[in-house]
Amino acid sequence: MTLVYILLATFLGGVVSVVLAAALSAPLLSLIVKHLVSLSTGVLLGTALLHVLPEAFSAGVRPDALFLTLLGGLMFFFLLEKAELYRHGHHHEHDHHDHHHGFDADQAGRGGLAVLVGDSIHNFCDGVIIAAAFLVNPELGVVTALAIIAHEIPQEVGDYIVLINAGFTKSRALFYNALSGLAAVVGGVLGYVLIGEWQEYLPYLMVVAASSFVYVAVADLIPQLQKRLSWRETVAQIFWLAAGLLMIASIVKFLGHDHESVPQSVPQPVGSDAGHHDEHGASH
Numbered sequence: 001m002t003l004v005y006i007l008l009a010t011f012l013g014g015v016v017s018v019v020l021a022a023a024l025s026a027p028l029l030s031l032i033v034k035h036l037v038s039l040s041t042g043v044l045l046g047t048a049l050l051h052v053l054p055e056a057f058s059a060g061v062r063p064d065a066l067f068l069t070l071l072g073g074l075m076f077f078f079l080l081e082k083a084e085l086y087r088h089g090h091h092h093e094h095d096h097h098d099h100h101h102g103f104d105a106d107q108a109g110r111g112g113l114a115v116l117v118g119d120s121i122h123n124f125c126d127g128v129i130i131a132a133a134f135l136v137n138p139e140l141g142v143v144t145a146l147a148i149i150a151h152e153i154p155q156e157v158g159d160y161i162v163l164i165n166a167g168f169t170k171s172r173a174l175f176y177n178a179l180s181g182l183a184a185v186v187g188g189v190l191g192y193v194l195i196g197e198w199q200e201y202l203p204y205l206m207v208v209a210a211s212s213f214v215y216v217a218v219a220d221l222i223p224q225l226q227k228r229l230s231w232r233e234t235v236a237q238i239f240w241l242a243a244g245l246l247m248i249a250s251i252v253k254f255l256g257h258d259h260e261s262v263p264q265s266v267p268q269p270v271g272s273d274a275g276h277h278d279e280h281g282a283s284h
Helices: 002-023 026-057 063-095 105-136 138-165 170-195 199-225 231-254 261-265 267-283
Strands: none
Touching: 002 105, 002 138, 002 170, 026 063, 026 138, 026 199, 026 231, 063 105, 063 199, 105 138, 105 170, 105 199, 138 170, 138 199, 138 231, 170 199
8 A cells, every 4th residue: 555655646746746837827837936936945844854854863763873864965965956957057058048049959959858857867866755755654755745746846837947948849848747757656666665675774765855855945945035025025935935834734733643653663673672782781
């Protein structure tokens, strides 16, 4: 049943968000996306700091090892983003003019392909993260999947617009964007198969997932919110950001999560260590 949950969550996160982004009209997109960015920021930060990290740190693993994993995860996603930004920047250099004149279709096609490759890698990682979360417990899986879906919708909107500007027709942009979204399903299945063999490493994978959420929120989304705005727009930003945080807190409370599930999922290593110490003490 866990695999079914993973398949459903990765499909929703990878494909349905693409279709939803493409279905919205351009005026509606411009109105919604700015609120979605604020909402996604709150959802990602709330999921990482209020749920995923406490879950990982309650597993009995040494905190310094988890903090080192958190730092390594942040650096990894920084390097991954640097590679994607290079490709995106290279692409925008050639298509910031409207493609009605002087448009290099071949160059734009290569730029669009780079966007799809980068998005596929990102979606694959999301799938692995969702699988790891569901393997810890269904509640964590649901919250993690919601965080990823909330982030994927504005991201897919941006990718869809980039592909259109790169010369893709709307139907072709939708098809290839949805195809890259299926990488999340592939990542989810592989994560389910491979991670299940190394249950003791799940806390570390949860910290990597949290580092992904924190990095996306701090390095990608928050800078988009730091523009000079009117006080009404600023209040709206704060409202939607707080709404994201409250949504995650409410979901966690509704699911009855009390941070006891991870220690229950790995009781044997902890118990075996205690038994080992008892035997060692008895021998002395």
